[in-house]
Amino acid sequence: MTAGDQTDTLPLANVLIVDDQDAKRLALAAALEGLGQNVVLASSGREALRLLLGQEFAVILLDVRMPGMDGFETAALIRSRPQTETTPIIFVTAHDRAEADMLGGYSLGAVDFIFSPVQAEVLRAKVGVFVDLHLKTLTVQAHERRLRELEARAAQAAQDRLRREGERERRAAQREMRKLSSAVEQAADPIFITDRAGRFEYVNPAFEAMTGYARAEVLGQHVSLLWPDDEVVARMEAVWVGLLQGEPYRGEVRHRRRDGSFYHKEKTLTPIRDERGRITHVVSTGRDISDRKRIEAQLVALNASLEVRVQERTAQLEDVNTELEAFAHSISHDLRTPLRHVASFADLLRRDVETHGLPPAVVRRVGIIQDSARRMDHLISGLLEFARTGRQNLRFQPVPLAAVVDEVVGQLAHEEGGRPVDWVVGELPVVHGDLTALRQVVTNLLSNALKYSRPRERIRIEVWGETRGGEQVVHVRDNGVGFNMAYQDKLFGVFQRLHSPDAFEGSGIGLSNVKRIVARHGGRVWAEGREGEGATFSFSLPCPPGGGEAGAAVPEAERVG
Structure with a gap:
């Protein structure tokens, strides 16, 4: 890049010509006009030093022989100033003094020599080199300044951005703090904060309401203010040791109010750490469980009373x-x-x-x-x-009702002496109960259906099961004489009969036994019927817990006897 290339973007370079002779100064200035830079003239060393105080020069053309202060003295003063110690100096001297002057000039930091008479092309070439160097230096300095400005702007922008983000975070933190503070202040449960030594630093209004202590009364006091006796003191001191080791505490504690009364609190104590991980505070949250403890005590007393009553009732039974x-x-x-x-x-x-x-x-x-x-x-x-049915012990086990029905049907068919009976047996579940007792239930229901169907020319008895609503239900339907639904509440009563003893044999105990056995299994019985159109007797048993073998259905089978 030449000096002329810099004129659009950089200021003109200053070239200082120092010579006591006007003709030589003007000749040198004329020779440098082609560089297009700013040429400054000085007639003495003192004037040159004055000009150097206010301006920066790309190169100095300094005459060696000047009255008063020669070029060497001037160069020595120029080099002594930090601002100009690196400014290039070209000495101008005569040929006959070249050897002596060059020895002294280089010792003073001269970069070159020009000999009189001066050749314009040589002068411009030498000065142009230093002008270009100066302009490039200015370019580099400008780039450095620009870079520093950009860096400064980027740093300022980053700082502004960080400041804005910090401000946003600070405002968000303030909002969160206000929200948390409001939540803590308005919490229905008591909350307090202590330092690591256990001295109160904060209590919320719920704490004041529960304990009866005003905030000003407890701040700075030790938390043992609330501990009612030595047992609680020893327990909480052990808890505090664990808290200072970073172990939270959850449990029930009995505390003392300001008026001396006691209350039970379900509380959580949590150690709080600072940014270095050191435990500095303890926060307590909890709720009053005095009512629950009172109810528990009443329940304990009631249970003790019930135990006595049960024992008395057992003895009576x-x-x-x-x-x-x-x-x-x-x-x-x-x-x-x-x-x-x-x-x-x-x-x-x-x-x-x-x-x-x-x-x-x-x-x-x-x-x-x-x-x-x-x-x-x-x-x-x-x-x-009937009496034995209520007293016998039940042994619960999986009972396949299909097999039980098969057995009972075979017995009843033998008792009928060969009279044809249509037995229609559908799917029946495997239930959970006592085999002997449930066999009696099936026997009573099937014999009851058979007895009241004997007046029919062709007897038809249906048996099937289903599972619904958490129950296993078994139905027995006959085509017998039926009954009036208005009297269905008497069906399962002891010695209750809806037909005369002369018409049908029996004691009126069978269905009562059915009801008692099913009730002892946790089930229920019911019946539906119409006079002259047969009846359906049903009983249900609870589904066995967890399913398993009990509850599995037996494949449907139809038997005609």
């Missing part, structure tokens, strides 16, 4: 059971003995009547006595069976 056992024994032995006598003598009397040929009315009366005795015996047997 044992007495009642003992009395029932005695009553059953009395029925079995004391009542049946005279009944057997009545039946035996009635049989003897009937034989005498048949032997002596007494009137038919007497025969009929003797038959009534015999039937009544048999019916009384059946009633006693049913009553004993």
Whole structure:
């Protein structure tokens, strides 16, 4: 890049010509006009030094021989100033003094020499080199200044951005702090903060309301102010040791209010660390559980009272059971003995009547006595069976109802003496219960259906099961005489009958036993029917917990006997 290339972007370079002779100064200036730079003239060394104080020069053309202060003296002063110690100096001297002057000039830091008479082309070439160097230096300095300005602007922009971000974060933090502070202040549960030594530094209004202490009363006080006795003191001191080791605490603590009353608190103590990880504070949060503790104490007392009452009631029930056992024994032995006598003598009397040929009315009366005795015996047997049903222990296990129904159907078919009965058996579940008791339920329901269907020319009895609403339900439907739904509440009562004993045999105990057994299994019984159109008796048992084998359905099968 030449000096002329810099005129559009950089200021003109200053070239200083120092010579005491006007003609030589002007000649040198004329020779440098072609460079297009700013040429400054000085007639003495002192004037040159004055000019150097106010301007920066690309190169100095300095005459060696000048009166008063020669070029060497001037060069020495120029080099002594930090501002000009690197400014290039070209000495102008005569040929005859070249060797002596060059020795002294180079020792003073001269960069070159020009000999008189001066050749314009040589002068311009030498000065042009230093002008170009100066302009390039200015360019580099300008670039450096620009770079520093850009760096400064970028740094300022980054600083401004960081300041804005910091301000936003500070405002956000302030908002969060205000929100947290408001939440803590308005919290319904008591909150307090202590230093690591356990001295109160903050309490919220809920703390004041619960403890009765005003904020000003507790700030600076130790938290043991709330500990009611030595036991709590020892316990909380151990807790505090753990807190200072970074271990949070959660538990129930009994505290003391300002008025001396006590309250129970479910609380959490959490150690707070600073940016260096050092535990500096402890924050306590919790809630009043005094009502719950009071209720728990009442429940404990109530349970103790109930335990006593249960024991008393158990003793009473044992007495009642003992009395029932005695009553059953009395029925079995004391009542049946005279009944057997009545039946035996009635049989003897009937034989005498048949032997002596007494009137038919007497025969009929003797038959009534015999039937009544048999019916009384059946009633006693049913009553004993009903009592045993309520006392027997149940052994729960998976019970396949399909197999039970098959067994009972076979027994009943044998008892019917070959009379055709259509047994229609659908899918039946495997239930969870006592095998013996459930066999009795199935037997009573199927025999009941068979008994009340005997007036039909063709008997049809259906049995099937289903699972619904967490229950396993079994249905038994017959095409018998049915019943009036208005009296369905009497079906499962003890000794309750909807038909006369002359029409259908039985003691009225069977369905009562069904209801009692199913109830002991946690189930229920019900019936639906219409007079002359048959009836459907149903019972349900709870589904076994977890499913498993109990509850599996048996494939459907239809049997016609």
